Amino acid sequence: MKHYEELTGGEGRRIFYRAERFDAKTLMSSISPVVDVQDKSFDLLDVSMSGISFVSPQSTSWLDELNKDVPLSLKLDSTEIFAGRGTIRRIEPLKSQQIVALEFTKGYLDIKKILRRHDEISLQKSIQAGMQDTTELVPGEYKQLISDAIFLLRSARTTLEEIEAELSPDMPRRDERIRDTVIDCEKIAFARWKEFYKQGNKIVCEIRHDPKIVNAVKRYTEATLMPELMAGKLWNRSYTKPLGYPGDFQVMNYFYNISLLGETAYEKFCHKLGYSSGEVISFRMTMVRQAIARLTALAAERGKSSFDVASLGCGPAQEVRNFLKADVLPLPVSFTLIDQDHEALTYAYENSFPEVARLNGQAKVNCLHTSFVQFLSAGKLVGKLGLQDLVYSVGLVDYLSARQANRFVTGLYGKLKPGGTIIVGNMRHSEDSLEWLLDYVTDWKLEYRTEDEMLAMADKIEPEAKREVLADVTGHCHLLLVTKPE
Structure with missing residues (x-):
């Protein structure tokens, strides 16, 4: 604990206290805040209780407005979170733009309240986006394709779980029998699976001109089909991309190592289905080696x-x-x-x-x-x-x-x-x-x-x-x- 004589206070210009300033986009990371000044919108740079600064194009002149009282409004998307007035106190160059600093003359920013409002708006946006029904944009034939693919996977899961349950833990060659069963099931499934991605290619070729339909179809696929495949390590890693990029070296290694990875028979099945789907990776490697x-x-x-x-x-x-x-x-x-x-x-x-x-x-x-x-x-x-x-x-x-x-x-x-x-x-x-x-x-x-x-x-x-x-x-x-x- 310090004694009072050890508390030195500020020195030089820092002796004049300024309200703490916060980087606006760090403080409100989900929705970029903007400020409206004189019927124009600008990106907010930083905020404090007593003022703000924003970024303006160099082509916009503020010299005539310096030290003048102007109305202003802070917004998150179209929602106004603060309205008041302020005086432009400082203009600084910033590369090809300029920073305009403004001191409030009417009102102040309750930072905690602003943050709560930001979080509320952000949450509502997430809910609206997550619950938005875009299924009407998904072609009917595509829904049928996904339904058939899910039926295939769930049939495989049911079959494998039943067979696995019948094999007691102490049964001789249990692991080998499960392995043989997985391979047989996957061989049957893969013949149908190849037809699915041929159908899928045909449909996505027809819709790729419309970004809204593409996004709806991707969302539909990831929400319905992908959860069925996530039991397979290869599908899981390819989708989640833990190293931040697709096709990382561990994904490649899955194709070079044909082991049936997974704890359950269905997990092994899904992993093997992924391997069969992308066996081009191992064949490509062999071509290069040759x-x-x-x-x-x-x-x-x-x-x-x-x-x-x-x-x-x-x-x-x-x-x-x-x-x-x-x-x-x-x-x-x-x-x-x-x-x-x-x-x-x-x-x-x-x-x-x-x-x-x-x-x-x-x-x-x-x-x-x-x-x-x-x-x-x-x-x-x-x-x-x-x-x-x-x-x-x-x-x-x-x-x-x-x-x-x-x-x-x-x-x-x-x-x-x-x-x-x-x-x-x-x-x-x-x-x-x-x-x-x-x-x-x-x-x-x-x-x-x-x-x-x-x-x-x-x-x-x-x-x-x-x-x-x-x-x-x-x-x-x-x-x-x-x-x-x-």
Whole structure:
């Protein structure tokens, strides 16, 4: 406890007390407050009991109003939460705008009362939005699709729960019998499931021009179908996105590890259904591993003494580990794994390094923790990386527009040595693509491209380069390969 003589008070200009000021958008985070002054609305910057400040365009002149008494009104959306009068006391520049500070001459702000009002309005908005009935916007055929999908899942749940209950805990081979039952049920269900996402694709193709219908359909799907699937770890993680982005490295690992995860038979069933739906991930990885093996073998045949590979957006880099499992490599290979997720890089390095150690100098694995935007734009980083024999990225252009993808692919091509190759993977556009399943069920939005659109990503590259597009066995993904002339 301090004694009175230890309480020093303010010094300099701080000796003049000012009411505590609060950042308006931090204080009222759910609804951005605005102030109306002279029939114009401005974003509120900060508030105190005795005054406010707001942000105004530089084109608006306040000099004539300085020290004049003006009416004002604070609003949250269309609701007025304070009305009074004030005098403009200060004008300060703020980049391309200006800050206008105003002192109340009539009325004061009861901050606690304002906060309570903000919370009430915010709560009412949430209730109204949550309870809004948009089902009339959902096409009838789509409701039927969802109803059929739910019936399928609930039938599987009932069947599996009954079988599981009949198998006593001490029954020999109980776990194996449950596993076999899950696989048999999922095999039957998946045949029907594939028809669902073909129907779903057809419907969403017809509605995508209307944002209101799209939002209503997504909301309907997430509220009805998704809860049935959340028992599966793969569906759960894909939907909740605990690392903040879709398709994180743990989701990829679910596809690389075919274990039946879950406590109950139905949980295992849902996880397996998710794996079957996205098996393109594991096939895509295998295609890349095979491409690495083929290109390194060709390089060795041409007499090259080493081979440099960069993987952009590497994730768990399972294809690297699988490639490095070979007894002997055709020539020394150096991998540079690049990702913006530090956890993904840690996993990729720890997963591949035992193979690097076993190969005793035939392979190297280095990691760069940076975004792909930084990789393409930062000269120092590119200089450290050096030119490569192979640069590949199989999960990034799915999120890019045509223009961005074109610039991205052109940038990758510029990192190649003569004779080098880039490989770019992208989800394939077709009537049975994964668009409905990913976008509308798990809220995982991607760009789907045709073969011509894949080739268009390389149209800024020199015409002498060799181009080819290869589809995976599922038909859900294809790879663009562009090879630079020697």
